[in-house]
Amino acid sequence: MNLIAPSMLACDFGKLVSEIDLVNKSKADWFHIDVMDGVFVPNISFGSPIMKVLQNNAKKPLDVHLMIVEPEKYTKKFFDMGADTLTVHIEVCKHLHRTIQEIKSLGMKAGVAINPHTPVSALTSIISEVDLVCLMSVNPGFGGQSFIENTFSKLSRLKDLIKQTKSNALIEIDGGVTSKNAKKLTKLGADILVAGSYIFKSKNPSNTIDTLSTIVN
Ligand code: DX5
Numbered sequence: 001m002n003l004i005a006p007s008m009l010a011c012d013f014g015k016l017v018s019e020i021d022l023v024n025k026s027k028a029d030w031f032h033i034d035v036m037d038g039v040f041v042p043n044i045s046f047g048s049p050i051m052k053v054l055q056n057n058a059k060k061p062l063d064v065h066l067m068i069v070e071p072e073k074y075t076k077k078f079f080d081m082g083a084d085t086l087t088v089h090i091e092v093c094k095h096l097h098r099t100i101q102e103i104k105s106l107g108m109k110a111g112v113a114i115n116p117h118t119p120v121s122a123l124t125s126i127i128s129e130v131d132l133v134c135l136m137s138v139n140p141g142f143g144g145q146s147f148i149e150n151t152f153s154k155l156s157r158l159k160d161l162i163k164q165t166k167s168n169a170l171i172e173i174d175g176g177v178t179s180k181n182a183k184k185l186t187k188l189g190a191d192i193l194v195a196g197s198y199i200f201k202s203k204n205p206s207n208t209i210d211t212l213s214t215i216v217n
């Protein structure tokens, strides 16, 4: 079973509750929630107020992607706001192992995200500890960017690393996902596809989710 996680960053915040409801009623599996601080990435998205609206209205797991410095300061806060999976970036975690342990001890799934320039080999000593690896297929900070083709070979290397280490980590691909690359990503071993613009900027987001879900399953 491969999962589709619509990125709420691309939805219409003027009607957030109905956008959440659309995802509730669709074939989507998770809500992907992009939190940006304007420091780690050159954009600020949203924080607690939006997260609480999601917590109160979403009926599917909340997959929170923290694009912020010092994410360890906020693990408990996001747990309290309903995060099921909490993903932090390898590039900003000085004590990644400790942060991953903390996320898990709070009762969440722990994810680690790597930027397009970060090699898969950087995950070698942490892969057995994490529940999810988020492979960034765009540079984090904005929705609507083009998929970076090098992600395919990184995905194959990551799949090999997971097999070699007998890790249970799921692979999530984040950025520029469309029906054009979804099949290939799944074939190469992706478990979760995040899609923002492709879903919410389409004429019928629910149908688009349906299409993606059919392609990957
Ligand atoms: C990028 C975010 C992504 C993004 C995906 O920084 O982490 O989740 O919103 O959006 P699309 O699918 O539009 O690339």
Ligand code: ZN
Residues within 6 Å of the ligand: 007, 032, 033, 034, 065, 174, 194
């Ligand atoms: Zn994301």
